[in-house]
Amino acid sequence: MSEDVTLSNISMDFGKFRAVDKVDITIKAGEFFSFLGPSGCGKTTILRLISGFMDPTQGKVLIGGKDMTGTRPNERPTALIFQNLALFPLMPIWENIAFGLEVRGVDKATRRAKAEELLKLVDLHESADKKVSQLSGGQKQRVAIARALAVEPKVMLLDEPLSALDLKLRQHMRAELRAIQKRTGVTFIYITHDQGEALAMSDRVGVMSQGVLQQVATPNEIYNQPSNGFVASFVGENNIFDGKIKSIKAGEATYDTSVGSFAAKIGPGVTKDTPVRLYVRPEHCTLTKAAAKSGNSIPVEVTESAFEGNFINVFLKDNAGQTHMAQVQNDPTAPPPQRGAKVQMNFDADHGVLLAHAKTRS
């Protein structure tokens, strides 16, 4: 029903340009896996390598343990949902869905029945004979998924399928996609530059930058234990301090910066000589009049605050002119400090982490 996918140390070069660099990972059968990264980092290229539209310059793609080298897209057990969906505009909906069966020589009555069944699965009961242009964005989305499912793929590949939808629909479709994946049990490999999507839907996420896989972990780990500076700042917000490690003792380091010295955890693989930055999430920062007794504390000035409803983002400037942000709960009985106020920004040593820079192309 579903298969695992192994990318065995694959690289892809376009001329001199390396779009994917030594990506090595196994995606488990039945897993919902996301590749997350900024535009141009090589996500689509990875999907095209898996679906067989390109062959990697180096390395191998294995599906269900079988080497796919030389196997053409129409022979692989994968189905790709294109970034722009690529529905066939000249065919009615049901022919779109049954196209994969048609080219396999399935007779018309069976095709039609299968199309109807899939339309039910994606909640589009009455649309079999409509034209593609008569559907809304979300409906087209579901047709594309039904069309891919019709060929009973072992692996579904989805290339930013929600990016063209508006916010409301996007959030609705997240839940829908997740439900369809659970219902069918097919391995989903999902691509997005939207961290919210990746974190909300996936069993595991692989974060990419410039063709290099930075970290593979569960959404929780990605957010709470980023493995390097790129992951930390791409996923969620961070206050960043530049400085140098002074000493490391029992997993905790002393970090010197131009605005003071901090105590912080050390990230994976960090030693005393690793170039690192200090990362602190805004929701872990508190603001007080006087310096806190324990933990880290620096003097800052409030420059701006943005009301977001259940919380408030307070923008701050430290003595070196660096901007930071503290996220505080909205509590009408205890309003946040006003613009111009001079306050202390505090965080625990446990919430600051020293992370190395992004992994780069070797």
Place this chain on the structure above:
Amino acid sequence: MNSHRFGYYAIRFYVILFLAFMLLPLIVMGGAAFNDTRFPSIYPWFGFTTHWFQELWADNRMWGAARNTVFVAIAVVALSVPIGTAGAILLNSLQARSRSIIYGIMVAPILTPGAVIGISTLLFWYKFNVPAGLHLSVLGQVSYIAAYVMLLVLARLQSFDAGLEEAALDLGASHAQVMRRILLPHLYPAIFAGALIGFFQSAENFNVTLFTRGNSDTLTVYVGSKIRSGITPTINALAFLLIAATVIGVIIYEFRRRRADAMAKLAED
């Protein structure tokens, strides 16, 4: 009357003159088909007759030539459409430099005088001992009519999303199935237009045919020889029939267009 209003009437007057210039000659020519005189004219008027139509009906050489015209045109379409379509698909996949060179060679026949195409075709096949005849007319006409098909298909290809081909391949279609089910259906409007234009271009061709035809006639060549040797109003009778067919076609087309417009309006409301 200010200058703006003057411009308004001047340009409309001009349009009417222009239309008269384009259409009156056809009326004169059609009218002469009914004048009872050996030399075709509408003035002076010698009385109404349908004699020239009867003579046209009895003109067996004319009918043979008409049949040849249709055969040649069908053959030209049958060759030009696949050739022009293949040319457009090939061109579309080429990169900038080779693309502009091949494009230049493809459109060159459109910009070449028909006489040159006719003579070069004649001489080329003469080298291989292929005698002149309508088969050479077909090949000569294909050389430039295929270019028209190519241009139409190429324009249509611009609006094609190559992602659809990949989607079909990904769903398991073979290359032939991709061509038949995805690419060609998208190109059909251009292909039909090309076939239509090709048919009429071929039927109307004179220059290429003149030099390649050998001893066979097509309608245009036959009319040409009649105009040189013995003008009779049977030519006008033929012209009248052609004009009448065109006008009927135009009226039907216009009627359907207006109705489609009205339907679209209704659908909007």
Place this chain on the structure above:
Amino acid sequence: MSELIRRYGSSLTWIIIAFTAFWLLVLVLIPNFVLFEFSFKPYLPVDQLGGPKDFYSLNNYWTFFNSPIHIRIFFQTVLYSSAVTLLCLILSYPLAYFLAKIVDAKTAPSIFLLLIIPLWVSEILRSFAWFIILAFNGPLNAMLQGIGLEPVRWISGFNAVIIGLIYSYLLFMLLPIYNAISSLDTNQIEASEDLGASLWRTHWRVVIPHSKPGIASGCVMVFMLCAGSVIVPSTLASPSSRWFTEIIQQWMFEGLDWNTGAAYAFLLLTLCIIFVSLVMRLLNVRLVDIAK
């Protein structure tokens, strides 16, 4: 090529390439090359082909350059073809502009439909129509006499040929210019008028520059059709107005000297190539813009 194989597989790619190669090599390039080669060979009876007299020379071209009559006819053809091209341009431009920008979108197609009727009636019948109209005892002179004017001997000199050529090829000028002007954003015209430009200035600085590709396309087409026209001159020319294509026909059909005919055809082709390059240079357009 690798792109084609990736998209359509190798067998379809070979079919596509085979069709295109047949077209470009067998129907276009090699025949023109053979024409070129023929034009340097002497005209010989069959039994002397390959014999001692069968060698390349410029003799066929000397025939042309040593014949003042042929040279004069060649230049008259160039001159009158250019004149017709210019007249077509002047006559078409206002109408093209009117159809593209002034008349409402509902009537424009109807006017077009009327204009295109003559195109469906073959070129030969179109010139024949003028043969009837321009005859000395024909309807045009009758009309002139009716309003008290002298009848004109139309079919003498190049008068009738020019009228016939304009009538036959006017639409080949109108359509590309219309297409070019249609693609101009009407706001640009309004902006120019709004900035105080006169009507002439708006056309000279905004509309005409934008429609250059259409003008180029129309000019190239009309010139080529005129210079290469066989029908119109043979229907409407008088003994004093001969056309270059008539000389080519003489060599091909009466002289049966295909080699000299080839040389003359090649001169005609060269003329058209020169005209195309000249237009491209003058109007600064590319071939892609012309052939659309």
